[in-house]
Amino acid sequence: MRLWLVMIIGGLLTYLIRLSFIALSGKVEFPAWLQRSLRYVPPAVLSAIIFPEILAHTGKLDLTLTNDRLIAGILAALVGWKTHNTLLTIVVGMASLLLLQTIR
Amino acid sequence: MKDSLSSPRLSQFWAGLKAELPLLLGVFPFGMIYGVLALEAGIPASAAQAMSAIVFAGSSQFVTTQLVGNGTPALVMVLTIFIVNLRHALYSASIAPYISKLSAGWKALLAYLLTDEAYAIAIIHYDQDGTKPASHWFFLGAGLALWSTWQVSTAVGLLVGAVIPAAWSLDFTLSLTFIALVMPLMKDKPNLGAALAAGIVAVLGIGLPYKLGLVAAALVGILVGLLLEKWK
Numbered sequence: 001m002r003l004w005l006v007m008i009i010g011g012l013l014t015y016l017i018r019l020s021f022i023a024l025s026g027k028v029e030f031p032a033w034l035q036r037s038l039r040y041v042p043p044a045v046l047s048a049i050i051f052p053e054i055l056a057h058t059g060k061l062d063l064t065l066t067n068d069r070l071i072a073g074i075l076a077a078l079v080g081w082k083t084h085n086t087l088l089t090i091v092v093g094m095a096s097l098l099l100l101q102t103i104r
Numbered sequence: 105m106k107d108s109l110s111s112p113r114l115s116q117f118w119a120g121l122k123a124e125l126p127l128l129l130g131v132f133p134f135g136m137i138y139g140v141l142a143l144e145a146g147i148p149a150s151a152a153q154a155m156s157a158i159v160f161a162g163s164s165q166f167v168t169t170q171l172v173g174n175g176t177p178a179l180v181m182v183l184t185i186f187i188v189n190l191r192h193a194l195y196s197a198s199i200a201p202y203i204s205k206l207s208a209g210w211k212a213l214l215a216y217l218l219t220d221e222a223y224a225i226a227i228i229h230y231d232q233d234g235t236k237p238a239s240h241w242f243f244l245g246a247g248l249a250l251w252s253t254w255q256v257s258t259a260v261g262l263l264v265g266a267v268i269p270a271a272w273s274l275d276f277t278l279s280l281t282f283i284a285l286v287m288p289l290m291k292d293k294p295n296l297g298a299a300l301a302a303g304i305v306a307v308l309g310i311g312l313p314y315k316l317g318l319v320a321a322a323l324v325g326i327l328v329g330l331l332l333e334k335w336k
């Protein structure tokens with residue numbers, strides 16, 4: 001029962017966050033500086049999710065070559081940068097990680 | 105039938121769905137792992153499945169399973185969900201100008217579908233193509249593709265349970281999905297700077313509670329992007 005309450009309130013808040021600026025659009029004019037800054041939302045937010053997952057998966061920063069996720073992540077990033085191919089990026093990254101984990 | 109198939113709405117819808125497809129490969133294992141973790145935390149299958157529809161935000165659902173397992177107070181859980189999902193306000197602001205002319209109903213629907221993965225695909229489309237009369241159908245196609253995948257993958261995770269060995273490291277697919285989304289954006293210094301600065305701040309903020317580091321990192325990244333743009 002307590003969990004359902006958490007889910008419903010948490011879900012409602014999440015929805016309101018998502019709706020926030022969308023609901024205002026067309027009614028309020030966004031200032032130019034805000035519109036300009038929003039262009040950097042995708043690179044900033046996505047990297048903020050990626051970096052800790054790859055550099056500190058266990059909760060501690062690991063910049064050594066024994067960090068399999070770091071190596072696999074770099075390989076995937078190179079593929080993504082060169083090819084712009086989502087599927088290939090995911091496959092190469094996952095294959096690299098599994099390979100590294102197997103040979104160690 | 106032929107008429108409706110060639111309509112711009114339907115072709116936009118299919119284009120959005122197709123653009124989302126490669127990402128689903130990364131999202132499906134993540135949804136399954138969520139289902140498994142929810143069961144392990146003692147969450148009933150019905151509640152775990154409902155959470156995927158009601159909250160519909162992967163990382164906050166993961167955190168919630170951990171908190172349930174730890175017996176965290178309800179208020180703290182709600183607060184955590186709120187903060188982990190705050191980044192969606194940035195998505196909302198970023199995509200709002202492109203859908204400002206839609207009806208309230210469309211806005212309400214698209215807001216529900218505004219996840220990391222649907223946003224990334226939709227914003228790239230709007231950036232390249234601008235806003236056309238049927239562009240929102242592209243967004244809808246991408247959003248519904250992700251929504252159904254999330255519901256089905258949760259159900260599969262709940263059904264197969266602990267059959268998925270942790271050694272397979274399937275959770276890595278989500279990081280890879282985001283890498284695949286972010287790399288094509290690295291085309292100039294401001295974007296690169298925004299990404300690097302946000303990534304570094306996020307790593308520095310690992311110890312902060314409620315993923316506050318994520319919000320701080322996003323804001324610093326945006327600021328660095330703006331500064332580099334000025335110096336160009």
